[in-house]
Amino acid sequence: MQFTVRGFIDEREAAVTWNNGDITGDEKAIDSLRLESGLCGELGRTGGPYYVGDYLDNPTAAFLLLAQRVFTEIVEVAGDPLPGADTIRKRMNLPKLISDLANRDTAAALRILQEWGEGRKPVAQLWEEATDALERGE
Amino acid sequence: MTFELPIDRELVRKHAYLPVKLAELSHLDQDKALQLLRAWGKGSMPITQLWEEATKAIAKYTEIGSKL
Numbered sequence: 001m002q003f004t005v006r007g008f009i010d011e012r013e014a015a016v017t018w019n020n021g022d023i024t025g026d027e028k029a030i031d032s033l034r035l036e037s038g039l040c041g042e043l044g045r046t047g048g049p050y051y052v053g054d055y056l057d058n059p060t061a062a063f064l065l066l067a068q069r070v071f072t073e074i075v076e077v078a079g080d081p082l083p084g085a086d087t088i089r090k091r092m093n094l095p096k097l098i099s100d101l102a103n104r105d106t107a108a109a110l111r112i113l114q115e116w117g118e119g120r121k122p123v124a125q126l127w128e129e130a131t132d133a134l135e136r137g138e
Numbered sequence: 139m140t141f142e143l144p145i146d147r148e149l150v151r152k153h154a155y156l157p158v159k160l161a162e163l164s165h166l167d168q169d170k171a172l173q174l175l176r177a178w179g180k181g182s183m184p185i186t187q188l189w190e191e192a193t194k195a196i197a198k199y200t201e202i203g204s205k206l
Contacts, residue, residue, distance in 0.1 A: 010181065072181050094157075099179035102172050110164050113175060117161020 001059055003079030007071045016066060017079075021057045029070050033062070036069040060084065067092060090127040097130045104137035152189040159192040166199040 002019035014026035016033065023030055037055040055061040059082060067074060067088045073096065074089045094116065102109035112130050115121045121129075156178065164171035174192055177183035183191075 095175060096179035099172070099176040102175065106168075106172065109172065109175075110168060113157070113164055113171065114161045117157040117159070117164075119158075 001080045003059065003063065003077060003082055003085075005063070005066050005071060005074060006076045006078070007074040009070065010072055014071070016070070018056075018059060018062050018066075023056060023062070029066075033065055033070050036065045037062075064088065087123055091123045094123065094127060094130070097127065097134070101130050101134050101137070105133055108133045152185050156185065156188060156192070159189065159196070163192050163196050167195055170195045 002017065004015055004017040004025070006013075006015040008014065009026075009029060009032075014029045016023060016025035016029050023033065033056070055065060063077075063082055063085055067085075071092075074092055077085045077089060098109050098112055098116075101112070109130075112126055112133075116123070116126050160171050160175055160178075163174070171192075174183070174188050178185075178188055
């Protein structure tokens with residue numbers, strides 16, 4: 001199995017590829033991925049429940065670290081389908097999407113923010129509604 | 139390999155609950171909620187600061203409420 005995450009780390013564009021445990025791509029991103037993986041290993045020992053084993057050998061664990069700790073914005077996840085990847089990408093990018101919407105339709109943005117924070121709708125549905133509202137505004 | 143860095147579980151919690159805070163704030167002060175949401179979307183303010191500002195703003199209204 002292999003996948004490539006493309007996106008931004010702060011303002012910098014970067015891509016990292018995971019291929020059955022081999023990791024290639026942006027060097028700084030890989031460094032911070034390895035650091036985060038070490039930190040999670042420590043965290044797993046003290047708290048948990050977390051993944052047991054080397055995080056970077058597991059595609060879902062490696063992806064979660066890339067999405068939540070390394071990249072600040074994910075533009076694309078290419079390669080083999082990864083369970084949950086789409087939802088994580090949407091959740092990560094939802095603040096930006098809602099704030100873009102706020103520039104055009106404040107009421108719609110507020111409604112979606114409230115539905116999100118109050119747990120009234122799943123992220124995938126909020127994402128769709130915000131995208132539709134943005135397109136309608138264009 | 140061992141790491142001496144402290145693990146900030148608070149940060150993880152703040153990240154997860156920030157939408158809850160902002161939704162709460164949006165019922166009290168729409169402009170402030172949107173301002174913080176924009177900063178979050180742009181990545182121009184760290185999560186800890188966003189959390190503190192949201193909490194402070196909510197507390198302001200709660201205090202006003204308790205004095206009425």
